[in-house]
Amino acid sequence: MSGRSSSAALFARGRNSIPDGVNSPLRSFQLVGGDPLAAREARGSRVIDVDGKEYVDFLNGFGALILGHAHPEVADAIGQQAKRGTSYGLSTEAEYELAERIVASTSAIEAIRFVCSGTEAVMTATRIARSHTGRNLILKFRGSYHGHSDALLASPLNLQQGESSLKSVSRGITHNANRDVLLAEYNDEEEVAKIFSEHGDSIAAVLVEPHSTNMGFVKSRPGFIKSLRDITHQYGALLIFDEVVSGFRFNFGGVSNLFGIDPDLTTFGKIIGGGTPVGAFAGKALYLSQVAAGGGVFQSGTFAGNPLTTAAGIATLKVLSRPGFYDQLEAKGAWVEQQLTSGFAGHRIPFRVSRVGSVLGIAFRDSSEPLKDYRDVKTQDYETFTRFHRRLRDAGFLLAPSLEEPIFLSAAHTDADLRAFTEATVDALRELYSAVAG
Structure with a gap:
């Protein structure tokens, strides 16, 4: 070359x-x-x-x-905002406008909060799920990627080889973190049902990409996502859609609009920042209220809702919303x-x-x-x-x-x-x- x-x-x-x-x-x-x-x-x-x-x-x-x-409109929005300041440590009108646009786009969403990456978004969504349910276990799918926080890189302990032999994708994950994760094969309704029959009362949430974009590209089979919605309802667990990639990619809003299935929590990233660092967790107000003052779940970030990000995000969504x-x-x-x-x-x-x-x-x-x-x-x-x-x-x-x-x-x-x-x-x-x- x-x-x-x-x-x-x-x-x-x-x-x-x-x-x-x-x-x-x-x-x-x-x-x-x-x-x-x-x-x-x-x-x-x-x-x-x-x-x-x-x-x-x-x-x-x-x-x-x-x-x-x-893109000229995105670049201009970032440039104009940069002249007014890049970070304030205060809220801005643009944060509220971007939030309103995303909430209005997706029927499953009543409230949203911005962070700086998809990793933070999914990490916080799973924390909310654990808080709401009082349970520890998260069920996710082999080969899926949901960011690099400990809980989401964790894998179950390899009990047959002893607790010191882990199947995690990263060293440095504690034994306790590995105990709090369950794995199933994507698109395998029967395996999910078996796991719930054994651990359903301890599962806080199922975390899934509506279409998997971290295995190359694996589409969800007809009925698979609905089966997750049904079984989480049955056992009182939450359903979290990781839409860091799929949000605003296939349609204006979350892909849940196309599926006709409302997850309890949704995470966004990538597109909503117009090429700037961004993440967001969203969902029903019942769950998002837990990160409000006195709600019991802590989350913060100096650059969350950054003015450059919100300017780029608004400009992007304006283009995406055009007929x-x-x-x-x-x-x-x-x-x-x-x-x-x-x-x-x-x-x-x-x-x-x-x-x-x-x-x-x-x-x-x-x-x-x-x-x-x-x-x-x-x-x-x-x-x-x-x-x-x-x-x-x-x-x-x-x-x-x-x-x-x-x-x-x-x-x-x-x-x-x-x-x-x-x-x-x-x-x-x-x-x-x-x-x-x-």
Whole structure:
């Protein structure tokens, strides 16, 4: 790959003061190899690295940039606010306006509070659930990611090997935190029912992405989310939708609007901040009242509801609310899905495309069945994906540096961008799969 020298030099420099030279692990590109990229600037659908190479961006800030980079209305809103101050330690009218817009967007929501990240949002939502129910256990799903707080990185103790042998994704998680988490397979109603039959009286909440965006892209099966709503009602547990990625991605508001299912609590992030740091937890006033003074659940943050964030968020939601916005995104997603599917069929590439709206995933495996859970995800051909990622990077297309992250389309992608991307994808996989099959 040409023009690596400045990026490579920057990351070498960064490693002197920052672990791996990055402040978030996937930026190191360790899962796909090659030198990581350092961005210089971005506009619309394009990112330009420090060596001047331009990429059509399908990473899109891991889904945060639904409008693309440096959208003029968002950039102007941030700039105007910066002239008035970047942080006050006081409330602002913009906080209330952004809150009102989000509450009005989603039938399941009566109140909201802002934080600075999705991690904080989900961490606080689970704390509220434990407070409200007086229970400790949280049920989540294998392969899902809900931020890096202790409780949400925890996994049950491996009791067969003794309590010192943990299956956590991170060291440093206490034994008590691991005892407070239960795991089920995504889309597996029977396993969820079995867990509730054994632990239902101790489960505070079920935490779920309505469609899983951290296993590549795994759609929830018909009836699965409703089964979670039914069983949580039956046992008096809360249902928490993690919409940090899906909120305002598929429709204006929470995807719960499309499902016709009201969760008790919902978390947001990414899109509602217009590309600035943001998180929010929301839901019925009964539950949100617990973080009010005297409510018993503590949460605070110096930069929560930051003026730059609320300015960017309001500007973004104004654009998203315009007639036809999501119809146009749907049309782009449908076209990309059709082109990839027909291209794969034409070259006997056995990979399958999954899509909802502007989020897509390619299952790198020989199967006509869509991915349904994390066991399926791990059957994929990670080596071929690594070569594919490098091939597309060389051709000027930026994808998430992990097979377990989806492809994000944005409003900024042009027809030419999408045509070039689908052609490059089919060509690369035709060559790579032929080499593997041969």
